[in-house]
Amino acid sequence: MTTTTETLQVHSKKSYFIVFALLAVLTAIELAIPYLGIPKMTGAMALVLLAFSKASAVALYYMHLKFETMYLKFIAMLPLITAMYAIVLMLEAIAR
16 A cells, blocks of 8 residues: 555646656647648558557556556456557558
């Protein structure tokens, strides 16, 4: 069990605002990708990676998985990894 002092240090408002700022920047990048004039496949892969990064940040910080065991983190991230793999496979099939 954690003490009150440890809990306050772990769940500081500053870390939430930093993650929020990171998510806002990643969202801005996602919105800019269609206007950069890069090939569609490259843009689609970038969007998938950005979405995976955002989902991971939300899971780690807002769902508090950062403070769990590695086994529980793996179980929680497995659907995200599987979904990302499926999306990449679909994008490759479309590109052919």
